[in-house]
Amino acid sequence: MTAQDDGAGIEISTNTTSEETESYAQEVDPQTRLVSWNYNDNREGFELRFETDRSKRITLTEAVQFSEGAGSGRIYQERLPEGTSDVFVKVPRRGGQAAVTMTTAASIEQNRFSYVSTGETTPDRPAISYERVQMLIFVTAVGTVGATIRVIRGRREDEEETWRRLL
Incomplete structure (x- = not known):
């Protein structure tokens, strides 16, 4: 397994190609699948595990709650190698929630995207x-x-x- 830190906000760790087919949480496109995900409150971000049939460029976008007016967010574009890759994306909670959208060239051609979200949270009282x-x-x-x-x-x-x- 190799680890790569591509600046603030994203880390990629690659695993060797496995012959076992894992079940997946979400299909990003026909060759790219999100196998599992978890929000890590200590690191303030998502831990994502992808499985790809071949090397693939993926775009991960911080999805935030929008209020009226203008604003900005973070977007990351990385190449996932063939096989299984663990990705960490820093996305702090805003308004109690956090989300990341995932797109590839193939998903954009199909006019679709995938996402993971913590959903709404309730106060700790x-x-x-x-x-x-x-x-x-x-x-x-x-x-x-x-x-x-x-x-x-x-x-x-x-x-x-x-x-x-x-x-």
Whole structure:
């Protein structure tokens, strides 16, 4: 196995060609398959394993959540050797999710792309309980009633004082 670091954001490790056919997670094109993938939170990126029938150039694009306006992202183009290759692509989570799209010349000719995504994630805190919601509503109601009574008393006292001055 050889490892190659092609600058910030991507690493490729190649394995020798195996006679065993592996099952795959996604077909990128008829000669290129994504065998497995995993998101590594410690390294902030995807660990991808590809299997190719022949050497193939692949384009990996950081897919981000887009908000209104302009922006940019990272795109990597690498040649995968024949056989099995392990690729790491640095894609930090944004808005709790991360994704990478994969294309080859053959997939573009077919007007298609493949992707992997972490999907939406939930916060690392427990959901708020029904009892807690009831308590918050009760406390808010009591506070609102108390503030209303104070405002009304204050206005009545001001009115009484105004009448006393007039008399």
